Structures are given as structure tokens and as C-alpha cells.
Amino acid sequence: MKSNVSTTKVPLSEKVTFGFGNLAANLMITTANGFITYFYTDVVGLTIGVVGTILLFARIFDGVSDLVMGATVDRTSTADGKARPWIKRMILPYGLALILLFSSPSFLPENFKAIYAFATYVISLAGVYTMTMVPYNTLIGTTTSDSKERGYLSTSRTIFGFIGAFGVNGAVLKIVESFGEVTAASSWTKMATVFALVSVVLLTLLYRNSKERVLESSEALSADHAQKVSTQDNIKALFKNKYWIIMILSMLISFINSGLSGINIFYAQWILGDISKVAILGMLSFAPIIAGSFIVPFLMAKMFKRNVMLLGSFIMLLGLVILAVFPTNFTMICVGVIIRGLGTAPGAVAGFAMLGDIADYGEWKTGIRSDGLIFSAATFGEKVGSGLGGWLLGAIMSLGGYVAKASIQNESALFAIKAIFAYLPIIFAIITIILMFFYDLDKKLPQIVADIQNRAKGLNKT
Known part of the structure; x- marks a missing residue:
């Protein structure tokens, strides 16, 4: 029987297309x-309270679908692997879902617009996005068992993801305006169509240039037995993995910040007095993450991944304090946003590489390798977190x-905007730092991997 542990190097072209x-994920998420809050309030005409409720309940439902999809991936066994087949199936639905997300038919009665928004949000994010991105994230664990190679894949994932995020923040309003009025729903739908076409191309290239190399290594994990491990057993094994719990909480917090x-x-419109500055804020948020992501692999080669996460959290905290202290000074706001972005990069890269290590720990501890469920933590945290x-x-x-659509906002509304922009993220950064002090897997990992390899050798001899 073939070993689960693969030290095969991943070709550079595959790392790039990974x-x-x-990149496709960020064109949607x-x-x-x-922009979905603005789209629902100032374009569709829903109240801010209704929009917040839609996002919360849709994303909680969404988070459950992540765990279900993770279990489904773990029970999938084909010649192409267990993750790649799902990516292939969802390429076209992904493009359609992106268009649906930013649509609001003009013929709908006013009292049906909120229902339509909720339904399309759930279909797009809880359905299609989940069925595409849970398998995609799982590929980090099933492409290779080499921790360094996982780090490179995670780096590629982070760089292209934030290139997408950078481009989205700089281009969305310009693309919308090129199709008509920024307050016209049809202009937003056309913008989403452009992103949908690009996403279809990206996912096609990803599928064609990927390969799952991590093969099942024991009778409990064999391809034939994969279908026999119940979802209940997978979930029980998952919650015996304390490091998965730490990471899912950490990722949940990270993506709450994304939702904010x-x-x-x-903030650009009411605090800085110029709505066009949202593009600058967005691009300055993500450009440092892209730059920092090139450095993180070198940090991970010298430091435990946990310490890389901690370093990033402290840098992020510094940037957030600057935002809180200088709320209306645009120059200092730019400085704070850049520092916050630099602090985000270590967690963004190291976090996904750590999930691959957590999958190794789960296999070592329980005899069940649950890549799909473990990596579903990422999309669970992403969508429930951003929903919250x-x-x-x-x-x-x-x-x-x-x-x-008011011409002026009261002082309490302006304070609320400032609190969401800086004060609340400071609290979340502190919580993340505390969580990371409980993560000590890095120093145990070499022995865990060696034990898994020895088990595989013993099975191969029989």
C-alpha cells in the first residue's frame, strides 16, 4: 500500500496556479x-438593520454548510482525488453565483427585496462558494505532506488572494460607474458578470494544473474505507483535535475583521469626507499583505509558525492603535492601514499552512485523516466570521x-463608524494573541510526522 506521507516537491507552475x-475566491468574498452592505442599503434600498440581520443569519447557515462539505470531501474517493472533482463540478456554477449575488430585479415588490437578498446570498455563499472553496483549501493538505511545500502553497494562495482583494477594492466602483450610475442595480450586476468570467478561467486553470499526492496510508484511511468512516466519527475525531479548535477560533476572529x-x-464618506478614498483605503489595506507574504516563508523557515502568527498580531495591533489615535488625519490613517496590512500577512500565510500540520496531528492522534473537515475551518471561519x-x-x-442616503449623520453614528473601523478590531487582535499562546504543535510536529511515516512503513511491509 502506498504511503500517506509524500515528500514530492510541487512544481513551480502548480504552486503558481494554486x-x-x-484569486477567484476574493473576486466573490x-x-x-x-460592498454588499452598500449595495443592499444605498442601491437596493434596504435598512441597515435588515442588512445586518440578513448577513448574520445567512452566514450562520453558511458556516454549517462548510462542515457538511468538509465531511463530504473526506468521503469522496475518485481517480482525481477527493478535492479536485468538486472544483471541476463547481466552475460554471461559481460564475453564475457571483452574478446572482449582486442582482436585484427591478420588478420585485419592495417587501420581497429583502427575501430575494437573503435567498441569493445563501445560494451564492452557503452553497456554491462553499462547494468550491472547501475542496480548494483541502488541496493544501492533499497536494503534499511536506510542511515547507505547504508553506509555499499557502504563500501562493495568500499572494494571489490579496492581489484579488487589492484589485477588487480599487476597481469595483470604477467598473460599476463604467456601466452606469453607482446607485443602479444593473451596473452592479454587470460588474459581477466581469468578475464571474474571470473566475471561471481561473478555476479552470487551477483544476487542470493540480494534483493530489497525499494518499491514504492505513486500513482505517484506505480509499476503500474512506466511504465507511461516518461523518459522526469524523466530527468526533475533529473535536478531539485541540489545535483545530484554536485555529478555527483564530480564523473566525480574522474573518470577523474582514466582515467589518x-x-x-x-468611513471614507462620513469621517474622511470623500467617498472616493475607499479605493485608497482598500488598496493600502491589501498591498502590504501582498508584499509581506513574500517574506513570511523565510520567517517560517526560521521560526515556529505560532511565533510568526504572534509577530503578525503585534504588528497589526500597532497599526490599529494608530488608526484609533488619528481618526481624521488621512496621512496617519494611511500609515496605520499599511502597518495593519503588514501585520495581517503572517497570519494569512502561516494559518493555512498550520491547518495541514493540524491534519497530521489529527491522523496521528485518532487514526482518521480529516483533511476536508479540518480545512473547512478556513471557509467556516471566513463566512461565519465575515457574517458576524x-x-x-x-x-x-x-x-x-x-x-x-441621509445628507448628514449624527455624532453617535459617526462614533459607531470609528468604533467599527478601529476600536473593535483592537479587541479582536488581543484575543488572537491570547489564543496563540495555547498553540504548541510546532515543536511536536517532527515526531508526529515520523510516527506517521513509521506506521506507513509497517503497513507497506505487510
Whole structure:
């Protein structure tokens, strides 16, 4: 029987195209995080409270679908692997879902617009996005068992993802305006169509140039037995993995902050006095992450991944403090945003590489390798976190008395915008730092991998 542990190097071309998946992901998720609140309120005409509720309940439902999809991937066994077949199936639906997300038919009665928004949001994010991105994230664990190679794949994922996020923040409003009025729903739908076409091409290239090399190594993990391991057993094994719990909480917090990024357009409009500055805020948020992501692999070669995460969290905290102290000084806001972005890069790269290590730990501890469920932590955290972030954004602004399409906002509404932009993320950064002090897998990993290899050798001899 073939070993589960593969030290085969991943070709450079495959490392590059691996990042295309996250570029496609950000064409949907970053556009949703950054602009869906504005689209629903100032374009469709929903109240900020209704929008926050839609985002919260849709994303909680969405998070459950991530775990279900993770279990489904773990029970999939084909000649192409267990993750790649799902990516192939979802290429065209992914493009259609992106278009659906930013649509609001003009013939709909006013009282049906919120229902339509909720339904299309769930279909796009809880359905199609989940069925595409859970398998995609799983590829980090099934492409190779080499920890360094996983780090390179995660680096590619992060760089291309944030290139996408950078481009989205700089281009969305310009593309929308090129198709007509920024307050016209049809202009947003056409923008989404452009992103949909690009996503289809990216996912096609990802599928064609990927390969799953990590093969099952024991009778409990054999391809034939994969179908026999129940979802219940997989989930039980998952919750025996303390490091998975730490990472899912950490990722949840990270993506709550992503959900809060929808505040940028309001911050530019009401605090900085120029809505066009949202493009600068967005690009300055993501450009440092892209630059920092090139450095992180070198840091991971010298430091434990946990320490890389901690370093990033402290840098991020510094940037957030600058934003809190200088709320209306645009120069200092730019400095703070850049530092915050540099601090985001280590966690963005190391976090996904750590999930591959966590899969090794789970196999070592329980005898069940649950790559799909473990990597579903990423999309679970991404969507539930950003949903909670969107809900918090709506709830806090609603409590502050924000009024959509108003010519002026009261002081409490302006304070709410500042709190979402800087004060709340400071609290989340501190919580992340505390969580990381409980993560000590890095020093145990070499022995764990050696034990798995020895088990595989013993099986191969029989």
C-alpha cells in the first residue's frame, strides 16, 4: 500500500496556479465583504438593520454548510482525488453565483427585496462558494505532506488572494460607474458578470494544473474505507483535535475583521469626507499583505509558525492603535492601514499552512485523516466570521442611528463608524494573541510526522 506521507516537491507552475483559486475566491468574498452592505442599503434600498440581520443569519447557515462539505470531501474517493472533482463540478456554477449575488430585479415588490437578498446570498455563499472553496483549501493538505511545500502553497494562495482583494477594492466602483450610475442595480450586476468570467478561467486553470499526492496510508484511511468512516466519527475525531479548535477560533476572529471591512466606504464618506478614498483605503489595506507574504516563508523557515502568527498580531495591533489615535488625519490613517496590512500577512500565510500540520496531528492522534473537515475551518471561519462582522457592522451602526442616503449623520453614528473601523478590531487582535499562546504543535510536529511515516512503513511491509 502506498504511503500517506509524500515528500514530492510541487512544481513551480502548480504552486503558481494554486493561488488562482484564492484569486477567484476574493473576486466573490472580498467584493461581498466590502460592498454588499452598500449595495443592499444605498442601491437596493434596504435598512441597515435588515442588512445586518440578513448577513448574520445567512452566514450562520453558511458556516454549517462548510462542515457538511468538509465531511463530504473526506468521503469522496475518485481517480482525481477527493478535492479536485468538486472544483471541476463547481466552475460554471461559481460564475453564475457571483452574478446572482449582486442582482436585484427591478420588478420585485419592495417587501420581497429583502427575501430575494437573503435567498441569493445563501445560494451564492452557503452553497456554491462553499462547494468550491472547501475542496480548494483541502488541496493544501492533499497536494503534499511536506510542511515547507505547504508553506509555499499557502504563500501562493495568500499572494494571489490579496492581489484579488487589492484589485477588487480599487476597481469595483470604477467598473460599476463604467456601466452606469453607482446607485443602479444593473451596473452592479454587470460588474459581477466581469468578475464571474474571470473566475471561471481561473478555476479552470487551477483544476487542470493540480494534483493530489497525499494518499491514504492505513486500513482505517484506505480509499476503500474512506466511504465507511461516518461523518459522526469524523466530527468526533475533529473535536478531539485541540489545535483545530484554536485555529478555527483564530480564523473566525480574522474573518470577523474582514466582515467589518465593509465600514471602509462609510468611513471614507462620513469621517474622511470623500467617498472616493475607499479605493485608497482598500488598496493600502491589501498591498502590504501582498508584499509581506513574500517574506513570511523565510520567517517560517526560521521560526515556529505560532511565533510568526504572534509577530503578525503585534504588528497589526500597532497599526490599529494608530488608526484609533488619528481618526481624521488621512496621512496617519494611511500609515496605520499599511502597518495593519503588514501585520495581517503572517497570519494569512502561516494559518493555512498550520491547518495541514493540524491534519497530521489529527491522523496521528485518532487514526482518521480529516483533511476536508479540518480545512473547512478556513471557509467556516471566513463566512461565519465575515457574517458576524457584517452583522456587527449593521447592529452598531443601527444603534448609532445611521440613516442610509441621509445628507448628514449624527455624532453617535459617526462614533459607531470609528468604533467599527478601529476600536473593535483592537479587541479582536488581543484575543488572537491570547489564543496563540495555547498553540504548541510546532515543536511536536517532527515526531508526529515520523510516527506517521513509521506506521506507513509497517503497513507497506505487510
